[in-house]
Amino acid sequence: MARLTPLHEAVSDIIQNGDTVALEGFTHLIPHAAGHEIIRQGKTDLTLVRMTPDLIYDQIIGSGCASKLIFSWGGNPGVGSLHRFRDAIEQGWPRPLAYEEHSHAALANAYVAGASNLPFAVLRGYTGSDLPKVNPNIRFIECPFTGEKLAAIPSIRPDVTVIHAQKADRRGNVLLWGIVGVQKEAVLAAKRAIVTVEEVVDELDAPPNACVLPRWAVAAVCHVPGGAYPSYAQDYYERDNRFYQAWDAISRSREAFTAWIDRHVRNTADFEEFKRVFAETTKSKEAV
Amino acid sequence: MDALKTNTGVLEFTATEIMTVAASRLLKDGTVCFVGIGLPSTAANLARLTHAPDVVLIYESGPIGAKPTVLPLSIGDGELALTADTVVSTPEIFRYWLQGGRIDVGFLGAAQVDRFANINTTVIGDYANPKVRLPGAGGAPEIASQAKEVFIVLKQSTKAFVNKLPFITSAGYLDGGDAREKAGIPGKGPAAVITDLGILTPDPVTRELTLTSVHPGVTVEQVKAATGWDLKVSPDLTTTAVPQSHELEALRDLLAHTAKAHGQSAGGEG
Numbered sequence: 353m354a355r356l357t358p359l360h361e362a363v364s365d366i367i368q369n370g371d372t373v374a375l376e377g378f379t380h381l382i383p384h385a386a387g388h389e390i391i392r393q394g395k396t397d398l399t400l401v402r403m404t405p406d407l408i409y410d411q412i413i414g415s416g417c418a419s420k421l422i423f424s425w426g427g428n429p430g431v432g433s434l435h436r437f438r439d440a441i442e443q444g445w446p447r448p449l450a451y452e453e454h455s456h457a458a459l460a461n462a463y464v465a466g467a468s469n470l471p472f473a474v475l476r477g478y479t480g481s482d483l484p485k486v487n488p489n490i491r492f493i494e495c496p497f498t499g500e501k502l503a504a505i506p507s508i509r510p511d512v513t514v515i516h517a518q519k520a521d522r523r524g525n526v527l528l529w530g531i532v533g534v535q536k537e538a539v540l541a542a543k544r545a546i547v548t549v550e551e552v553v554d555e556l557d558a559p560p561n562a563c564v565l566p567r568w569a570v571a572a573v574c575h576v577p578g579g580a581y582p583s584y585a586q587d588y589y590e591r592d593n594r595f596y597q598a599w600d601a602i603s604r605s606r607e608a609f610t611a612w613i614d615r616h617v618r619n620t621a622d623f624e625e626f627k628r629v630f631a632e633t634t635k636s637k638e639a640v
Numbered sequence: 641m642d643a644l645k646t647n648t649g650v651l652e653f654t655a656t657e658i659m660t661v662a663a664s665r666l667l668k669d670g671t672v673c674f675v676g677i678g679l680p681s682t683a684a685n686l687a688r689l690t691h692a693p694d695v696v697l698i699y700e701s702g703p704i705g706a707k708p709t710v711l712p713l714s715i716g717d718g719e720l721a722l723t724a725d726t727v728v729s730t731p732e733i734f735r736y737w738l739q740g741g742r743i744d745v746g747f748l749g750a751a752q753v754d755r756f757a758n759i760n761t762t763v764i765g766d767y768a769n770p771k772v773r774l775p776g777a778g779g780a781p782e783i784a785s786q787a788k789e790v791f792i793v794l795k796q797s798t799k800a801f802v803n804k805l806p807f808i809t810s811a812g813y814l815d816g817g818d819a820r821e822k823a824g825i826p827g828k829g830p831a832a833v834i835t836d837l838g839i840l841t842p843d844p845v846t847r848e849l850t851l852t853s854v855h856p857g858v859t860v861e862q863v864k865a866a867t868g869w870d871l872k873v874s875p876d877l878t879t880t881a882v883p884q885s886h887e888l889e890a891l892r893d894l895l896a897h898t899a900k901a902h903g904q905s906a907g908g909e910g
Contacts, residue, residue: 378701378730379716403730404715404778427775429677429714430902438773453762456700457734457782464731476739479825480758480811481781486767501824531701531716534730586718593713593902 354524354547354567359579360622362546362572363389367398371511374401374542375408377583378533379429379591383516384408385579385623386548391415392617401508403459403534404429407582407599410436411617414609416446422508424454431596435603445606453487458505463534465507466541477503513542516580517565518588519556520549524567527556530586532563539565548576550588576623653883655836656795658855660686660891661883663747663793663834672696673745674738674783677715679793680747682894683834685711689890698737700779702727710901711894715778719901734779738786741826746787748780748810750794752802755848755869756819757792757812757830759784760805767807777809784810789831796835796866803869813847820847837863839880840871848872855880 367373367390375383387408390398399420402409406428412418414436426437440449454462461473474493484490484503493504515535517528526547528535539545547565552575558564567573582592602612615633620626653661663683667673669692675684681699685708688695697706701716705725712720721727728737737743751774752760761780765771784790790812794800812830813820820829829847833840839853851863852874864871883891 379714380701380718380721423776425776425778430712433773433775441773442770453776455777455781456730456779457738460731460734464735475735475782476786476826477782479785480808480814480820480823481777482762482767482808483777483781530718530721531703531727532729533701533716536729537731584718586721590718591714596713 354526354570354573356520356522356524356552357572357574359386359389359548359574359576360393362574363393366544366546366571367395367512369395370397372399372401372509373512373514374508374510374538375514376402376533376535376538377516377580378404378531379583380531380533381516381528381535381580381585382406382408382583383514383548383579384581384583385576385626386514386516386546386574387412388617388623388626390417391613392620401510403456405437406434407596410434410599410603411613413437413440413449414446414603415613418449419447420450420452422452422454422459424456424459428596428599430593431600435600436609439606452489453483454490454505455481455483458490458503459508460534460537462505462508463537463541466509467537470507472504472506474502474504479503508538508541510538510542512544512546513538514546514548515539516548516576516585518549518585519551519553520547520573520575521553521556524570524573525556526565526567526570526573527558528563536563536565540569544571545569546572546574548574548579550577550579550585551575578627579623653888655855657888657891658880658883659793659795659834659836661887662839662853662855662880663791664690664887666791666832666834667692667695667745667747670694671744672698672742673747674698674700674743674779674787676748676780676783677712678749680749680791682711682891683793684747685894686887686891689894690887698733698743700730700733702730702733704728704737709897711898713902734782738782741786743783743787744789746783746790746827748783748790748792750792750800752800752805753792753794753812753833753849754802754805756814756816757833757842757847757849758805758808758814759792759810759812760807762807762809764806780810784812784830785825785827787827789828792830792833794833794835796837796863798866798868801867801869813842816847817845837866843872850874851877853878853880856882
């Protein structure tokens with residue numbers, strides 16, 4: 353049953369070292385504030401799952417919180433590489449990162465299978481690709497009815513899924529809209545779920561087919577306005593494409609990255625203070 | 641970027657512009673197209689804004705029938721959701737719409753292709769000890785296998801057009817001939833690879849990519865020199881039709897709107 357709680361409490365109580373954690377979001381509604389709190393609390397040995405690891409995963413990996421990544425596309429969308437992710441897998445800095453690589457179709461199916469309480473996902477996929485040669489978790493099975501060869505991969509069943517949404521009501525029911533990606537499936541596949549929201553309202557006023565996560569399917573709801581920044585929240589704020597571009601330079605060297613993370617995340621108390629410090633550093637940079 | 645002067649002496653266009661225009665022309669009106677980000681998205685939207693107003697653009701993040709006025713920087717930009725006929729979940733996109741067999745054309749980019757139009761977006765060098773780690777598969781393996789046909793758009797160089805890929809992320813014609821059909825892949829496979837130098841299409845029997853069109857001002861020798869295998873040239877080689885002024889205007893308007901919207905005109909990093 354969802355409780356409305358401060359983000360630091362939710363992350364502290366619900367995410368344990370060594371957990372498998374999925375912070376999902378497909379460009380939209382990426383839970384950056386929750387990711388920062390994971391770094392701030394120095395969580396370690398996490399297995400991270402995400403279809404599209406981008407900046408927040410680069411930050412968590414570069415901060416040494418993760419020992420493994422399960423993913424299907426890792427990059428800075430429209431900009432280029434994730435330098436911290438590459439440094440971790442190519443040079444083992446700040447610690448080696450094991451990785452398990454899939455296609456989007458497979459991971460999307462694996463979340464559906466997890467949410468459906470099935471041990472594996474089945475799809476028409478991977479035929480002719482070299483991915484099954486390097487990932488032993490991609491196997492092929494025979495359809496028991498037709499004999500057709502189909503791809504199978506294990507379900508994704510995170511210990512914790514973290515997402516960001518537009519609204520929750522005071523009882524903890526959650527509403528999200530726009531590009532909803534795989535978030536509903538990721539929440540229902542997980543043992544526990546944390547949802548950060550832009551707004552807490554008296555009534556959701558959700559139309560009948562809206563994407564609503566009932567409060568009894570979520571462990572904690574945290575009111576974190578702006579918590580998806582620099583990604584976006586449809587009808588609240590736009591994606592800050594400039595920060596995605598700026599991240600390329602910040603993340604290129606270990607030193608610049610560490611200085612940024614220390615200043616903006618490790619040495620701030622919470623997301624509110626992050627926003628103040630970030631506004632100051634961005635302003636002073638623009639003034640130069 | 642070199643601007644090429646055409647015979648008319650009026651129109652000038654860059655190699656990237658003719659690549660985008662040539663790619664857009666392949667998309668027929670009314671086609672249902674699963675669009676990759678970057679060059680494919682530019683070409684598909686140019687088609688929509690010119691000769692193919694009823695093309696249906698589907699992005700893997702969930703928008704179906706997206707009609708963006710500025711190009712998305714990422715695959716899940718809000719503009720795609722706001723202009724779409726509907727937005728569905730990512731599992732639904734891959735399960736019902738792609739695997740369900742409803743996609744006519746998969747429009748993909750690539751880091752590398754080989755002579756049988758297989759695609760690499762995973763790694764250069766050894767998988768375990770990569771020389772260059774690329775972003776990975778994304779939606780491409782299943783788009784490449786399940787769309788009824790596939791167009792690939794990328795710039796041509798010996799680094800990008802290699803005889804043998806270090807890693808096949810997404811299947812083209814595998815080892816050529818009927819290898820793709822034998823592997824049980826449902827879609828027909830890559831129908832064309834559109835580059836900044838010309839258009840390559842698979843030989844009907846061997847499935848080897850063959851140069852069938854060169855862009856105006858480009859020589860066959862130039863295309864061969866930018867290819868990492870001994871590129872075969874079609875006996876029916878044609879020259880790509882020069883971009884029309886309305887195509888160039890639409891493309892430039894779209895890119896100008898996009899740069900303005902994404903803050904790139906101010907220099908990018910801030």
